[in-house]
Amino acid sequence: MNTQPQRFGILVVPETAKGLDPAALVRHAIRSAVVDATGEQGASGYPRYVGDGVEADIDPETRAVEALLVDGAELTLGLVARVVDANEV
Known part of the structure; x- marks a missing residue:
């Protein structure tokens, strides 16, 4: 049985938004997306999630974004991606 999450929210925020709670991150987000597991x-080496122009490899245990493309490109310097529950986006 597959127990990894099937959906996450991704928020692209300025690097200075570190440490904020999810509600505050949503307010600072430059881009948001809901991504679904592709299987x-x-x-x-981590599960691939795709949706809303975002492709991400996410470690489901730590919620670390291991690889990310937004509209086919890497993030600009100074921006970071944060994983939240899909219903928080």
């Missing part, structure tokens, strides 16, 4: 492993 595939990404190049990083």
